[in-house]
Amino acid sequence: xxxxxxxxxxxxxxxxGTMTGAAKALGMTPSAVxxxxxxxxxxxxxxxxxxxxxxxxxxxxxxxxxxxCQALQxxxxxxxxxxxxxxxxxxxxxxxxxxVGMAGQPLARALSxxxxxxxxxxxxxxxxxxxxxxxxxxxxxxxxxxxxSDSSLVARRLGQTRMLLCASPAYLAxxxxxxxxxxxxxxxxxxxxxxxxxxxxxxxxxxxHKVRPKPRVLCNNVLPLRQFTLAGQGISLQPExxxxxxxxxxxxxxxxxxxxxxxxxxxxxxxxxxxxxKVRRVIAALRRHFDEPQGAxxxxxx
Numbered sequence: 612x613x614x615x616x617x618x619x620x621x622x623x624x625x626x627x628g629t630m631t632g633a634a635k636a637l638g639m640t641p642s643a644v645x646x647x648x649x650x651x652x653x654x655x656x657x658x659x660x661x662x663x664x665x666x667x668x669x670x671x672x673x674x675x676x677x678x679x680c681q682a683l684q685x686x687x688x689x690x691x692x693x694x695x696x697x698x699x700x701x702x703x704x705x706x707x708x709x710x711v712g713m714a715g716q717p718l719a720r721a722l723s724x725x726x727x728x729x730x731x732x733x734x735x736x737x738x739x740x741x742x743x744x745x746x747x748x749x750x751x752x753x754x755x756x757x758x759x760s761d762s763s764l765v766a767r768r769l770g771q772t773r774m775l776l777c778a779s780p781a782y783l784a785x786x787x788x789x790x791x792x793x794x795x796x797x798x799x800x801x802x803x804x805x806x807x808x809x810x811x812x813x814x815x816x817x818x819x820h821k822v823r824p825k826p827r828v829l830c831n832n833v834l835p836l837r838q839f840t841l842a843g844q845g846i847s848l849q850p851e852x853x854x855x856x857x858x859x860x861x862x863x864x865x866x867x868x869x870x871x872x873x874x875x876x877x878x879x880x881x882x883x884x885x886x887x888x889k890v891r892r893v894i895a896a897l898r899r900h901f902d903e904p905q906g907a908x909x910x911x912x913x
Contacts, residue, residue, distance in 0.1 A: 714738035721900035770901030799845030800824035
């Protein structure tokens, strides 16, 4: 690094024409500038400048070094231009990791307008219910649902997701329809293995009702549980936005409409606070989607 600094000081001397002029431009003393030039000449074993009382002239070796400094400056300028494109433009790749249930329809709806408007933008989606190492895998955005653990990563709130209790008409015809949270204990429960300490429901007065149904089917992802629910194998929690069509066509029926599951927060996690413009625009598109009623119920793996 000291050698690079000496080359920079040499270039400043050439541009200024005098040690004094370079010292003023660099905020240094003339003697310090002269010392750095002497050290560079000593390192190279060549005289770079002919010193006179009025101005400095380049030697043949000095001319070679000056041309190298100019080429280096041009490379730095090109590097800064490319970095400004990375920072400010919507070109290149944005790497996103999301739970499997959220990586399909929700992301497609949220990001399709952005991709259509910016042909140079590419999205790589890593669908994974686990927690990826964002820094090691160079991931730009991770979508998380629910309570966030303490972390040095930066979280930006996108919206909320609403989950509904549902079952198929065939299952209800066979097992009956639950009327209270306690009735769920007598039913076949299709549950996520991340649900933990049971199911919390709030009634119309805001009072909480916690039950612990025994799972008949246990899975770490909401999509297989939905298929078991559609097949009439039990009751599950499903994201409202993902089952809207099934509810409209009667393939699934909402249960306990007088009770609701507390909404869960959706966050975009980034490795650092300062992010490129393309990542900022992706997060803005996600926020618009998940803040809207049809996006608020987007799926995730509980």
